[in-house]
Amino acid sequence: MTAVSVAIRRQFPTLGLDIAFEAPSGVTALFGPSGCGKTSTINAVAGLMTPESGRIAVNERVLFDSTAGVNLPVKDRRIGYVFQDARLFPHLTVASNLRYSWRFRRGARADFDRIVEMLALGPLLKRRPRNLSGGEKQRTAIGRALLSGPELLVMDEPLAALDEARKAEIMPWLERLRDEVNLPILYVSHSTAEVVRLATTLVMMQQGRVIYSGPVAEALSDAATGPAFGLREAGALLPGRIERIEPDSMCRVATPAGALLLPAQNEPEGAEIRLRILAHEVILSLTPPEGLSALNVLPARVEKVSGGFVELAVGESRLLAQITERSVAALGLAPGIPCHAIIKSAAMVRS
Numbered sequence: 001m002t003a004v005s006v007a008i009r010r011q012f013p014t015l016g017l018d019i020a021f022e023a024p025s026g027v028t029a030l031f032g033p034s035g036c037g038k039t040s041t042i043n044a045v046a047g048l049m050t051p052e053s054g055r056i057a058v059n060e061r062v063l064f065d066s067t068a069g070v071n072l073p074v075k076d077r078r079i080g081y082v083f084q085d086a087r088l089f090p091h092l093t094v095a096s097n098l099r100y101s102w103r104f105r106r107g108a109r110a111d112f113d114r115i116v117e118m119l120a121l122g123p124l125l126k127r128r129p130r131n132l133s134g135g136e137k138q139r140t141a142i143g144r145a146l147l148s149g150p151e152l153l154v155m156d157e158p159l160a161a162l163d164e165a166r167k168a169e170i171m172p173w174l175e176r177l178r179d180e181v182n183l184p185i186l187y188v189s190h191s192t193a194e195v196v197r198l199a200t201t202l203v204m205m206q207q208g209r210v211i212y213s214g215p216v217a218e219a220l221s222d223a224a225t226g227p228a229f230g231l232r233e234a235g236a237l238l239p240g241r242i243e244r245i246e247p248d249s250m251c252r253v254a255t256p257a258g259a260l261l262l263p264a265q266n267e268p269e270g271a272e273i274r275l276r277i278l279a280h281e282v283i284l285s286l287t288p289p290e291g292l293s294a295l296n297v298l299p300a301r302v303e304k305v306s307g308g309f310v311e312l313a314v315g316e317s318r319l320l321a322q323i324t325e326r327s328v329a330a331l332g333l334a335p336g337i338p339c340h341a342i343i344k345s346a347a348m349v350r351s
């Protein structure tokens with residue numbers, strides 16, 4: 001079901017913004033290069049920027065409609081906004097920062113304990129922002145946004161101001177938020193790692209336009225959109241279930257592309273994982289390879305060849321291989337050609 005529906009236009013001196021997408025519930029990443037219009041788009045949704053024309057609706061509630069003359073003020077839009085910098089009130093404690101937004105609504109007190117528990121804010125409640133780490137500030141900002149009773153959460157690069165260690169610290173909280181709070185989330189980012197880990201839906205933007213909207217996994221393994229994630233980042237994202245832990249510390253994982261062997265980590269048998277098979281780690285062979293150390297060889301069929309990438313149908317899934325033009329020519333790769341995709345066990349990464 002569509003949770004967020006956006007179709008807006010606005011002409012800036014440097015950019016013509018013409019954005020249209022529909023997003024289901026869950027995390028939708030707005031992804032694209034600097035200046036493509038991501039922040040302007042969520043600002044329009046939040047009511048901080050007024051488009052010249054268009055329509056914006058959240059859960060069927062119309063927030064903006066230029067034809068019908070609807071333009072709800074920010075306070076009536078019921079949108080929780082988390083900025084790159086937490087923007088907490090410096091003179092207030094964490095508890096008071098959290099309570100700030102609930103002053104405006106009923107029933108928030110009941111949510112307070114749940115949200116404090118979910119984001120582990122209990123030990124921080126009496127502290128002031130200057131005594132919080134960057135990650136703790138962002139957790140507080142997320143809590144405050146949730147306590148305003150929103151119907152939609154918009155997050156503008158919430159991890160961008162944090163160092164790698166703090167990013168790693170807050171990521172599990174964002175996953176928890178995604179899994180436990182039944183809210184659609186628009187998440188602005190230009191980090192492939194964040195998008196892959198958090199989002200199910202992707203809105204890929206370029207120069208004020210949407211060039212793709214749909215499932216993240218589809219975009220990652222598409223020869224046209226995959227490279228936009230970075231040449232070293234394109235590749236398949238597969239769901240997998242650990243079928244067996246082998247005695248030699250390898251595990252056998254069932255995926256839609258077929259069974260794969262990879263180094264075991266701490267997951268038990270039966271655990272669900274997500275695997276990335278990066279395009280530059282996939283080797284193609286026309287014949288089944290012999291005398292090769294790679295453990296994973298999957299029968300494949302070429303679907304598309306484009307810009308140094310080969311899209312492959314593998315089992316019930318799609319893989320992407322990054323291959324030089326020379327190899328494409330040498331192997332005669334073209335749609336319909338059967339081949340074998342070879343993947344080193346260590347090349348597959350959990351997401």
Ligand SMILES: Nc1ncnc2c1ncn2[C@@H]1O[C@H](COP(=O)(O)OP(=O)(O)OP(=O)(O)O)[C@@H](O)[C@H]1O
Binds near residue numbers: 040
């Ligand atoms: N109020 C405004 N007046 C004039 N130009 C604007 C305004 N708001 C945005 N722009 C222009 O629109 C373009 C897109 O800006 P926006 O901040 O939405 O991009 P972005 O994709 O979020 O970029 P970044 O990733 O760098 O934050 C920029 O070139 C900016 O100059």
